[in-house]
Every structure is written in structure tokens, then in C-alpha cells.
Amino acid sequence: AQSVTQLDSQVPVFEEAPVELRCNYSSSVSVYLFWYVQYPNQGLQLLLKYLSGSTLVESINGFEAEFNKSQTSFHFRKPSVHISDTAEYFCAVSPLSGTYKYIFGTGTRLKVLA
Amino acid sequence: EAGVAQSPRYKIIEKRQSVAFWCNPISGHATLYWYQQILGQGPKLLIQFQNNGVVDDSQLPKDRFSAERLKGVDSTLKIQPAKLEDSAVYLCASSSRAEGTDTQYFGPGTRLTVL
Numbered sequence: 001a002q003s004v005t006q007l008d009s010q011v012p013v014f015e016e017a018p019v020e021l022r023c024n025y026s027s028s029v030s031v032y033l034f035w036y037v038q039y040p041n042q043g044l045q046l047l048l049k050y051l052s053g054s055t056l057v058e059s060i061n062g063f064e065a066e067f068n069k070s071q072t073s074f075h076f077r078k079p080s081v082h083i084s085d086t087a088e089y090f091c092a093v094s095p096l097s098g099t100y101k102y103i104f105g106t107g108t109r110l111k112v113l114a
Numbered sequence: 115e116a117g118v119a120q121s122p123r124y125k126i127i128e129k130r131q132s133v134a135f136w137c138n139p140i141s142g143h144a145t146l147y148w149y150q151q152i153l154g155q156g157p158k159l160l161i162q163f164q165n166n167g168v169v170d171d172s173q174l175p176k177d178r179f180s181a182e183r184l185k186g187v188d189s190t191l192k193i194q195p196a197k198l199e200d201s202a203v204y205l206c207a208s209s210s211r212a213e214g215t216d217t218q219y220f221g222p223g224t225r226l227t228v229l
Contacts, residue, residue: 042223044220049217099162107154
């Protein structure tokens, strides 16, 4: 079985400051890792995914996340946030085989302040 | 490419009434998921279909919830009778193993309020 822990329920940060959202997971098997974002009254949008290879995954929007197998973590970072980044961020894991069932964390609400 | 479609977007019902939600996945996606997202929590998987067969329904409250995916495309999720604790956002997602992974793409969700 898998579990995901997002320790920070809320993260306030000033505009143009850097941010890190933490995600730790527990699993007895190898997993895929994902970060999704949810804006108010919308569904989840995929931001980043780690499947294999380089442990640092990056997006064209300036987000990145780093997989650390020894610490079972997949922390999300952005060097400079904007007001529009205000949203709920979810970390999820999925086993590499079987039903590929997603297990989500409880989410971190990022609030960017002017 | 069109995304996952869901309707209605919002629904308000009285407890003990019934309600149904509809989902149309991304074209060609064989796997379809229904999630329940209670306010302040992450999504929880209710049921997973592979084509029109059920893969996982271990967390579906089968005494009141039912789901079907006829012809392996559209799906409906039904609640009968509804309870207050069923107030949540119901998300539909789909995925295609053809991508080499099982990245899930989500619809906008249906927000259910049970009074």
C-alpha cells in the first residue's frame, strides 16, 4: 500500500519569492510521482511527473520537482511565484504495475501575497 | 484534443434524494476513474474502469453508490439515497496506457451539495 504526506496545509509567500512545497511518500514498491494543481472550482491539472531517469523534473512554466529515493520525497519548487500561482497543489503516487491506482496527499494551499 | 467532460457542474439536492453524474473521457482513453474530493482533502478513488469492466471499486459505498460504463466510453455515477456526508466534488479522470504510463487527466468536476 502507498501513502502520501503533505506536511504543509497552507503556505503563504510574497510575490516573486521562491517557494518549496513538500511531499513525502511511503511505498513498498517503486512508484511514479506526480504534482497536480487545482484552481478554484476547477479540476486537477498535471504539472509535473517523475517516471524514471533524471531525478529533477522541470516544466516550461518554471516549476520543478526533485525525486529523492533515499528520503522518499518529491518536493516541488518554484524560484519566483506570481499571484496567479495561488491554488491548491496535490502530490500523488502510483505504483509501477497493477492498477496504477493514484494515492493523493491532502494538498497544500499556496497563497501568493502582493 | 478535447479534455474530459463532466456534467452537471453543480447540483443541490435534499438528503435521501437520488442524483447522477455523467463523464465523457478523452477519446481513446481506455481507463476511467471516479474520485470523491471532500472539502480540504485530496481526491479519493471511488471506482476504476478498464474499458467497460471494473478494475477497482474497493472504496465505493456500494449500498448507495453505483457506476457504469456502457460501451467502454461514457460513464455515469449514481447516488441513491444521498446523505449529508456525500457533499463533495466528484471528479472524473481518464488515462491511456498507450502513453507508456498512466498519467490521469481530470475533468472540471461536479460539486454536489446535499441539504
